[in-house]
Amino acid sequence: MADAILAEGLVKRYGAVVALDGLDLAVPEGTIMGLLGPNGAGKTTAVRVLTTLLEFDGGNASVAGLDVVKGARELRRKIGLSGQYAAVDENLTGFENLDMVGRLYHLGKQPSRDRARELLERFDLVEAADRPVKGYSGGMRRRLDLAAALVAKPVVLFLDEPTTGLDPRSRLGMWDVIEELVAGGTTVLLTTQYLEEADRLADKIAVIDHGRVIAEGTSDQLKAQVGGERLELTVASARDVALTKAALAPLAIADISVDERGNHVIVPVSGGADVLVEAVRLLDGEAIKVLDVGLRRPTLDDVFLTLTGRAAEEDLTDGESGA
């Protein structure tokens, strides 16, 4: 399968600050690539370079088979961009915004209008269609922005933190739309700070930090890098800890650890929910009183923390803001 997005050794400097430091990326046609990283990691810069908004200092990139520098004009016909800040005109109505974009794509008068109405309907904006965007909520603006990115039916779609600042319901709605698009064959590059979002949507995830890809793979592959599942138990009394360790030893695939408070036990396991059931049965057999027990799978948070040494949503004060 051809790569819809291909970047090799992209470098972008802002004075002394290196925003992209040899970024490599390959996104096969019809898939979603999640670009995951903290603020300032270079996510937005990467998107701006790939969408021809920003000139870069080194490396090369192509989107939909077109070079981002030499084929920029042609490339812009094939892509859609929906940014972190809704790129719609506040003074125009939702309909006027979409109609204007359609005209700028030379769709023609009537097709422009038809496409605008069609998208407004799909994005549940029919009632607000003829009101100025000024009065729209954040979620409505984002939906309109995404609709504007879809006016010319792009083959490659760039979504820069599409759900940042959205309420949970709007976020779910946005996810549905993105999934529908990819089911239709669109290739999507999605940047996000939300591990949950990358986990749910992306076929492949590239973790970036300091302008470079530091890990790449499917969600499962990345999780496997930081280790498997574990049982976490809290026993009622510290005296039961030794007993618990003994009881659960048959299930452990590595050393059982006990945390400093003394009544929290962590057991590395494999086998999913069955193991949990077995553990509860064993503890019950020994009459050990358990306050809390759970099977914990590594999250992308764990992945991020392991890879970068810091949490994903921690704000960076140094480096480029990414905006």
Next chain:
Amino acid sequence: MTALAEPRLTAPARIEPRPFGLARHSLALARRSVLKTLRTPEQLLDVTIQPVIFVVVFVYLLGGAIAGDTGKYLQFLVPAIMVQTVMFGGMATGVNLNTDIGKGVFDRFRSLPIGRSAPLIGSVAGDLIRYVVAIVSLLVFASLMGFRFQTGVGSVLAACVLTTFFAFCLSWVVVLIGMVMRTPGAVQGTAFVIMFPLTFGTSMIAPKDTLPGWLQSWVGVNPVAHMMEASRALMLGGPLGDHVVWVLVWSVGILAVFAPLAVRAYRRRT
């Protein structure tokens, strides 16, 4: 449900390049600019209320002293202050663009297959509506105060069209400032420093022969002074001289130099 996507990478380009692309795109974007002005009429205060205040202040405060009679002075002032009003209207184009460009919608424009200069041209062209509003509100108010045209409709229209064209060309200077400066306040300040000697270093308020020699020399070369004299001749009669020629030469010259510079500055701005 309708399909959102049409996914094949090999799909033929649906959007064929058409002739006059830049003009069409600019026009579509000018429409946006006009709608914006119509939806936020408070943006028109500077071209409606401000000139009225200028006229009232000059006529009643200075008219008696300069012309001996406020009615006579009104006739003298109005054709010239129309030029100033429209020029100030053009100043706002640069300031507004500076504000506008920071907003997301310009990113959208950049990601579309349109000329990079189209959003700029569209905004400047769309602001022509401000000039029309400025001219109409000034002339209506002046008429209520007693101003009377001394020539025919054709001449008056010619004065208005020439003024609009002149201000449109000159506005590219402010647009360039708007692209170079970081904040709207800085644009306003810089533009004012340039506009002040241009508009007041003229025979707008007092006849040229009452000015000191050095100022008369400046008035002689100042394109705005030529524009004001042309406007007077076209609205009140009297010799037109070579004012119109000077105005056209200056206008085209300014446009040819500053429009490309402004577009270049816009491209470089990220």
